[in-house]
Structure formats: C-alpha cells, structure tokens
Amino acid sequence: MSVIIWRHPKPINAAGICLGHTDLAVDARRTRNLAYKVQQEARARQLAPIIHVSPLQRSRGVGEFLQAQGWQVKVDPLLIEFNFGAWDGLPWEQIDRHEMDSWCGNFADYAPGGAENLKQLFSRVENWLSRTASETRLVIGHAGWINAALMISKNKPLPTSSKHWSSSVNYGKKSVLMLNRGSYA
Template identity: 45%
Template sequence: MKLYIWRHPKPFAASGVCLGQTDMGVHSRKLKRLASQIERFVRLHKLPKVIWVSPLQRSLKVGELLAQRGFKCQVAPDLMELNFGTWDGRPWSDIPKQAIDEWCADFAHSAPYHGESVAQLFTRVEGQLESWLKAQAIEHSDKPILAVGHAGWINVAKMLAAGEGVPQVAADWPRPVGYGELSSLTF
C-alpha cells in the first residue's frame, strides 16, 4: 500500500504549546494553500480524488475544502494526534519538569498526563493502516491512500514503514515533519 500523507497547516497560537488533540483553528489562507497543493499533486499523478482526514479542524477543514472541489472526504478518528490528556493545549513551560522527566523515563508506556502513551499511539496507527490494507484487499485495489494528518501520527507511520518499533527513550523520537509537508510511505 502506498500512503501519501500531508501534515496539516500550522494552527493559530501553536508555538510552544503541547499540541495533541486540542482542536485549534488555522488561518483560511493556509488551509486553502494546502488544499490546492494536494489538488495539484493528485492531478499531476492522476490519483483518486479521495482524502482521509482526522476530525480535528486543522486536518478536517482541508478535507472539507477538497470536498468542495470534487474530492470524497473520509473522516477517520484514528488519524488524530497523540492524546496528551491534561497537558494538551498547555504551554510546555507550564508543565512541571518532573512530569516531563517521568514521561521520558518510560517514554513508550508512560502517560503522566493521563492521556495516551506512545505505545498506544503506535497501536492506533497500526489499526488505521491495517484497516486501509484490508479495504484495498477487499476491493482488489492498489490505489494509493491520501491523507492529511498530524506530526506524531506521521512519525509513527514512518517508523512502522521502516520496520521500527516503539521508541523506548525520547531521544529516539524523530523530529516532526514540517507543516504542510508531504510524506510518501510504502507498506
């Protein structure tokens, strides 16, 4: 299976914030720019006009714009970013260093923020990928999947495509892809 996944545009006031499933808005110009970029890519590569998005508005609104341009927009809750629980939407500077150290000490399985662990995010990403693979098998299709997702989800998908497992230490977590950046993955 081929997956083309773009990271959503940069939301308002996201700098310095622990941003997981907090539903922050994005400037309409940035949303339109990414939708146009995806539309050109699809036209250039003669791809199906189907886009998968998370229900968070920084992803969903790109899908809605594409739907206005003739795309079929599919919403998948499993495409959402890591759930940072009580940390979500707070400035990183407001989160106690001890709590962050606790998380990093057991990076794969800890969730001191009472949200989702990195291992749980891996399971969720694997589930979405398996769902797409099963649908392709049922439809006897090898058409690529196009999606607008989030940095953590994309990092996990990249690690899975490379045959890597859940990182045990925070230092092994990759840098996030840039806003609006396309990642091309094969499973």
C-alpha cells in the first residue's frame, strides 16, 4: 500500500515564523492549483476521489476545494503539523536562544514551546500510518508530519540530533510513502 502526500500550499505571511498549529490562510489560486494536481494523480492512478487532510486551513482548504468537485474529504487531527506550543506563530528570531539550544541538545525528548516532542510526533504519525488500509491514500499534509512519515516508511530511527532531521519538503511537493502492511502494529 502507499500514501501519496503533498505538502500544503505556501501560507500567507508565513516567512520567518515558527509554523506548527498556527492556522494561516493560503492564496486561493495556490489551493486550486494543488487540488488540480491531486485530481490528475487520482485520475492517472484510477483512485477513488477521497482526500485526507488535517484540520488546519492550509491543508483543509485543498480538501474543501476538492469537496466542491464531488470528492469525499476526511479531516483527521492525527495529520496536523507538529505543535510548537508557545513558540507557534512567533518569528524564529524572537524565540529564546537558550530554549533553541535546549531543543537541539535533546532533540527527541524536548518539547519546543512546552507542547509536543519529536517522540510524540512520531507516535502520532505511526498511529495514522498503522490505520492505513490496503488501498492507496491521498493526503494533504505538513512538512514536519511528512518528514516523520518518510523516516518511518524508510525504517529510519527517531532522530536524536537536529542534524539527522531532513530538510522540509517544498510547498506543493508530492511524496510517495511505500508501506509494508503490518509493519506499524
């Protein structure tokens, strides 16, 4: 089975901020363009018109556009981006350097902004992947979630250092996860 996941379109006013649960809007044209890419992929692979999205509007908006085209939309809170807590929505330059160093020094266990740590993100992603049935799923996701899912699908260990964390996938970029049934029990 596989998961075909696109990173959501670039949100408005997101440059330079710590973006996790902050719910920023996306330009309607970018939302529509990504929805067309999803439709093309579904047609090419002869997949059912079902899209899985997070509750955040930068993901959900693509689903809403597709829903208006007759698609079924499944909003799932497990697909939401990493939760940066008190850091969320702040410019990176305003986040205390000591706290950033603490996170980098204890990458897997430290909860940036007092919210979610990397172990919790990986657990949440693994939980969603374990529920993936035998059919291919189409998803609009977030960079942190996608990075974790790619690492899990490649059987990579939980990163204990920031140097083991992959660069974020580009906005609107498609990733394909190949999953072995039963590997996430």
